[in-house]
Amino acid sequence: MSTHLTTAFDEELRDLSSRLAEMGGIAERLVAESTDALVKRDTALAQKVIAADAAVDAIQHEIEEKAILTIARRQPMAVDLREIVSALRIANDLERVGDLAKNTAKRVLALDGEYHAQKQLRGVKHMADMVLQQLKEVLDAYGARDVNRAVAVWKSDGEIDSMYNSLFREFLTYMMEDPRHITMCTHLLFAAKNIERIGDHATNIAETIYYLVKGEMLLEERPKSDLTSTTKVSLATKQ
Amino acid sequence: MEMMVEPVKVTAGAAVIGPQQARPKIVADKVNVFYGDKHALKDVCVEIPERGVMAFIGPSGCGKSTFLRCINRMNDTIPSARVTGKILIDGLDIYDSSLDVVQLRARVGMVFQKPNPFPKSVYENVAYGPRIHGMARNKTEIDEIVVTSLQRAGLFNEVKDRLNDSGTSLSGGQQQRLCIARAIAVSPEIILMDEPCSALDPIATARIEELIDEIRTNYTIIIVTHSMQQAARVSQRTAFFHLGSLVEEGSTATIFTNPTDKRTLDYITGRFG
Numbered sequence: 001m002s003t004h005l006t007t008a009f010d011e012e013l014r015d016l017s018s019r020l021a022e023m024g025g026i027a028e029r030l031v032a033e034s035t036d037a038l039v040k041r042d043t044a045l046a047q048k049v050i051a052a053d054a055a056v057d058a059i060q061h062e063i064e065e066k067a068i069l070t071i072a073r074r075q076p077m078a079v080d081l082r083e084i085v086s087a088l089r090i091a092n093d094l095e096r097v098g099d100l101a102k103n104t105a106k107r108v109l110a111l112d113g114e115y116h117a118q119k120q121l122r123g124v125k126h127m128a129d130m131v132l133q134q135l136k137e138v139l140d141a142y143g144a145r146d147v148n149r150a151v152a153v154w155k156s157d158g159e160i161d162s163m164y165n166s167l168f169r170e171f172l173t174y175m176m177e178d179p180r181h182i183t184m185c186t187h188l189l190f191a192a193k194n195i196e197r198i199g200d201h202a203t204n205i206a207e208t209i210y211y212l213v214k215g216e217m218l219l220e221e222r223p224k225s226d227l228t229s230t231t232k233v234s235l236a237t238k239q
Numbered sequence: 240m241e242m243m244v245e246p247v248k249v250t251a252g253a254a255v256i257g258p259q260q261a262r263p264k265i266v267a268d269k270v271n272v273f274y275g276d277k278h279a280l281k282d283v284c285v286e287i288p289e290r291g292v293m294a295f296i297g298p299s300g301c302g303k304s305t306f307l308r309c310i311n312r313m314n315d316t317i318p319s320a321r322v323t324g325k326i327l328i329d330g331l332d333i334y335d336s337s338l339d340v341v342q343l344r345a346r347v348g349m350v351f352q353k354p355n356p357f358p359k360s361v362y363e364n365v366a367y368g369p370r371i372h373g374m375a376r377n378k379t380e381i382d383e384i385v386v387t388s389l390q391r392a393g394l395f396n397e398v399k400d401r402l403n404d405s406g407t408s409l410s411g412g413q414q415q416r417l418c419i420a421r422a423i424a425v426s427p428e429i430i431l432m433d434e435p436c437s438a439l440d441p442i443a444t445a446r447i448e449e450l451i452d453e454i455r456t457n458y459t460i461i462i463v464t465h466s467m468q469q470a471a472r473v474s475q476r477t478a479f480f481h482l483g484s485l486v487e488e489g490s491t492a493t494i495f496t497n498p499t500d501k502r503t504l505d506y507i508t509g510r511f512g
Contacts, residue, residue, distance in 0.1 A: 002505060215497030
């Protein structure tokens with residue numbers, strides 16, 4: 001894309017994009033560290049994640065202010081307008097990703113002293129790895145303005161949903177087997193939900209990239225397979 | 240082909256078609272304009288729908304005003320200008336030799352960049368057109384046309400006690416609305432506006448834009464503007480001209496959010512070298 005007649009406009013857009021890349025990097029790190037903290041029961045690392053989320057929030061505010069100022073000043077059209085609107089949307093998604101990582105970190109603190117269920121954690125860890133890969137991939141796709149990679153991320157979110165479904169069932173089973181597991185399982189279930197939600201934000205970002213590059217919304221119905229909202233367990237069959 | 244010299248009564252047609260339907264009011268087919276040796280407009284083909292606003296945008300010298308001036312044959316007044324191709328209004332070729340240019344210009348009104356009221360009273364500015372076109376039988380009918388036209392142009396309340404003051408004593412924005420009232424007074428079907436707000440402040444501009452929005456259901460309006468924001472605000476369709484060619488024409492929403500041609504994109508986003 002050729003440059004604008006007013007070079008300051010180009011600088012403003014570049015600045016937005018690079019702040020967003022920085023924000024993406026921090027969000028990725030928070031997701032990785034919150035999962036590590038959960039798996040290793042590392043309360044110090046969890047505290048670090050909780051503190052670091054403020055940086056993500058601060059960048060989101062900064063991006064928002066810069067975007068609004070650029071709109072007011074330049075009255076951007078077409079691809080420029082999409083660039084700014086996309087930055088706003090992606091910053092919102094990343095801010096939520098930071099919040100979710102922080103929430104997982106808080107649960108690590110709550111689980112301190114509880115039974116450490118290695119086996120159950122393996123599933124959560126595996127799901128978190130998949131989500132982190134999705135997040136990395138979608139942020140790279142944003143950096144490269146690569147629609148195909150974005151759409152690939154968008155399509156593979158179904159796998160994460162399926163993993164979450166099976167974790168959900170697994171945790172319910174543990175809780176029914178031994179009520180002493182309820183506290184731990186509930187926290188792990190929420191942590192898993194946090195991770196699954198991060199995957200959803202990655203797909204939101206993928207949709208935004210599609211809009212940014214193509215100038216139209218991705219209207220296809222995404223393959224959704226999170227069925228936990230409608231899953232019920234019949235106690236009668238478990239006795 | 241047999242020519243109809245009389246203007247087509249648009250009100251009769253409108254009653255049949257209804258205001259919602261957008262049939263082409265103006266059809267341009269391979270229009271070329273030469274100023275001496277200079278090829279100013281190249282093979283312009285476009286259909287302009289009835290009742291609505293079309294904006295012509297493009298850098299200076301791109302041919303947008305030249306094309307606008309073809310639609311009421313204003314280029315006839317430039318001796319070196321030569322126009323080829325066809326422009327049809329309601330299916331009739333306006334460059335046909337049997338066409339009465341005075342009648343044509345009554346059907347196709349024009350508002351210019353700088354407000355240019357006659358050095359006469361506000362009343363006379365509006366009454367002049369209907370009188371020379373024989374549109375009224377007596378003073379009462381002229382009075383009625385003057386009042387309605389000023390009302391439609393959103394100016395009546397501001398000037399009703401100053402109808403005998405000179406048109407040039409009004410503010411710039413009022414003068415431009417007076418020019419619009421003058422254009423409306425002869426019941427045109429089409430109104431051409433050549434950068435009508437470029438000499439006005441933002442408030443006067445907003446009033447004119449509001450006025451354009453109000454009258455667009457009754458007229459086919461074509462506006463040439465250098466303000467992309469204005470084109471985006473007032474028009475339903477936009478045509479982008481560059482180096483004498485019509486590059487892209489489409490719905491205003493599409494042109495300003497997702498244009499097809501790279502030249503359009505570069506222009507509307509301020510990337511033109």
